[in-house]
Amino acid sequence: xxxxxxxxxxxxxxxxxxxxxxxxxxxxxxxxxxxxxxxxxxxxxxxxxxxxxxxxxxxxxxxxxxxxxxxxxxxxxxxxxxxxxxxxxxxxxxxxxxxxxxxxxxxxxxxxxxxxxxxxxxxxxxxxxxxxxxxxxxxxxxxxxxxxxxx
Amino acid sequence: xxxxxxxxxxxxxxxxxxxxxxxxxxxxxxxxxxxxxxxxxxxxxxxxxxxxxxxxxxxxxxxxxxxxxxxxxxxxxxxxxxxxxxxxxxxxxxxxxxxxxxxxxxxx
Numbered sequence: 442x443x444x445x446x447x448x449x450x451x452x453x454x455x456x457x458x459x460x461x462x463x464x465x466x467x468x469x470x471x472x473x474x475x476x477x478x479x480x481x482x483x484x485x486x487x488x489x490x491x492x493x494x495x496x497x498x499x500x501x502x503x504x505x506x507x508x509x510x511x512x513x514x515x516x517x518x519x520x521x522x523x524x525x526x527x528x529x530x531x532x533x534x535x536x537x538x539x540x541x542x543x544x545x546x547x548x549x550x551x552x553x554x555x556x557x558x559x560x561x562x563x564x565x566x567x568x569x570x571x572x573x574x575x576x577x578x579x580x581x582x583x584x585x586x587x588x589x590x591x592x
Numbered sequence: 593x594x595x596x597x598x599x600x601x602x603x604x605x606x607x608x609x610x611x612x613x614x615x616x617x618x619x620x621x622x623x624x625x626x627x628x629x630x631x632x633x634x635x636x637x638x639x640x641x642x643x644x645x646x647x648x649x650x651x652x653x654x655x656x657x658x659x660x661x662x663x664x665x666x667x668x669x670x671x672x673x674x675x676x677x678x679x680x681x682x683x684x685x686x687x688x689x690x691x692x693x694x695x696x697x698x699x700x
Contacts, residue, residue, distance in 0.1 A: 477685045535683040538662045543647030551668040554642035556635040559622040564635060570670055574609055581607030581699045585666040587648050590614030
């Protein structure tokens with residue numbers, strides 16, 4: 442069976458699938474338009490599916506010409522697993538956040554705190570609200586951005 | 593964080609001082625700021641004191657089951673009153689700089 446052609450469509454489909462997964466975390470998650478809803482990555486997954494389906498179809502219907510019945514099936518199964526993992530991380534895992542019913546609401550006083558800055562110096566919320574910024578004026582407000590951190 | 597740094601001038605022009613808070617130690621935050629080029633204030637809350645006071649504790653969500661902060665944004669006016677909040681329900685969806693600037697415009 443050495444005369445049969447290498448079925449590059451299934452390999453290309455699998456590689457596009459890997460790119461669809463990795464590119465979210467390395468690239469698309471940087472931009473709100475492609476992160477809030479990962480449409481760019483889902484498009485790539487769609488492209489991967491088309492390539493894989495085309496590759497598998499010719500592997501099975503033209504088995505005399507094209508290879509890829511076995512490795513095509515394996516790559517397709519892996520691709521489905523990758524898509525499932527992606528959906529799990531982005532759509533399910535991303536929503537596993539505590540409800541925070543006790544967070545200060547609009548109109549309430551923001552709780553005071555005393556934390557260390559990057560130089561290890563202690564900083565209070567009241568100081569952040571009072572310390573001059575633009576042309577020596579105190580700020581109109583402070584935006585507190587709580588984030589998960591890098592531990 | 594990236595969005596805030598990129599729009600820092602516009603945010604500061606509204607008289608808003610952005611401050612990032614996490615459980616990271618000052619050293620980790622310092623490295624992050626250096627590597628990512630963040631120039632605004634980063635504060636460390638390794639004992640989750642402020643994070644608990646704002647009810648943002650995400651129990652066991654960090655490495656080795658450490659407690660960390662869930663993502664959240666609060667705009668606090670000069671009197672110390674909360675004027676705008678963004679408690680995202682999805683890790684991948686955060687406040688956009690435009691939203692922050694819009695909220696800032698309502699402050700006096």
